[in-house]
Amino acid sequence: MESLSKNKIKWIRSLGLKKNRDAENLFIVEGEKMVLELIDLWPKNIELICTTDLNFSTKLPSYTTDEKTMRSISSLKTPNKLLAVVKKPQLKLKQEASFIVVLDDIQDPGNMGTILRTCDWFNVDQIVCSTNTVDVFNTKVIQSSMGSIFRTPVTYCDLSVFLEDTELPVYGALLEGENIYKQQTERKGIIILGNEGKGISEKIQTYITQAIHIPRFGGAESLNVSIAAGIILSEFCREN
């Protein structure tokens, strides 16, 4: 394997910024488990792989580097021995999707990645994000999605246009909503999750056809949005 050049090091570092990822249509995946999954599921998207492991073998373009350089290009506290630069897949809307999660301005990359992983677990067909939702190719989103980004289709659009068009029931958690434990739910419909601080925006609330809420038993004022997502999806998937 060739050694990673100074130019390539500089170029990989530049992909830490969204504007550079967007301009080059690339993103970064780190960690042995995720890179191996990537090689398995999206081999054609891999631009290059860097490794500190001299025994690592692949037919894909790959370069060796030392641990110090790996630390300098990695976004992780404890860099792993594998890092890949990946071509972004096309973000598209599946026409036949009937179990959909809509994200209305989710800002925290950790929440976004965890929501992706949870949607993958519950086999959500599609995630539709508002244009102000955090970039799904943000390194922290990718890392906390634990590979779910390779399986669950994500797209960005004007939510009003998307919701205007749908014939599916539209669910959203609102204070005045119905107790979710008492609703007859099935794996069908659109579930809207709102911004961490502001909740679902007023404009988007108007598209909700079934307002729901998770009953509170204690003192916390609210649930983290990814926890709410997990509980709501669990309720939709469990046999009632």
Next chain:
Amino acid sequence: MESLSKNKIKWIRSLGLKKNRDAENLFIVEGEKMVLELIDLWPKNIELICTTDLNFSTKLPSYTTDEKTMRSISSLKTPNKLLAVVKKPQLKLKQEASFIVVLDDIQDPGNMGTILRTCDWFNVDQIVCSTNTVDVFNTKVIQSSMGSIFRTPVTYCDLSVFLEDTELPVYGALLEGENIYKQQTERKGIIILGNEGKGISEKIQTYITQAIHIPRFGGAESLNVSIAAGIILSEFCREN
């Protein structure tokens, strides 16, 4: 209000390290909402309050500072106008607790804080942590708990000793566990949550009397531990 001295600035910064928090028995709370809740719920624990707001008024010891200094003592990306140095409460075990969450080596501060907030929402009586679980007074734990630290009692101990003694049913998520949706559950018992990478340790698994699992519908290999906590607690609290 007096202005924050250089010595105090240095001292507050030093509390970013666990060894200093432990030595002084103090921790830090940031943000307007949480500091106001703190003043309301734990006024006697407040050592001092720093603020950039000259109009802020309290009878508790408080100091003004400028935004630059606030940025230098804050752990937040966007520092807030209020920061408090707080005496740690005594971590204790409620004798009458019957709905308990046990954390077996949870490492990530964000997960720990989110679990605390979720336990508070579902009115868990007590959280019992293994001695290797992340420090509950870690700044990131405090911030992501959103004030739940003031309401839900937390303690650290040798889990074997604690679990050996209990007469409550002990639940734990294991691959071979029973489908949680089919279990008759009530708000009673001990729920064990395992480490992010390794799950529940072998030794602690031996105390489980009711192995459970959350059914998987899609491709993700596992759920984030705080999401699993949310779904399990929701199942225990919903009317079956």
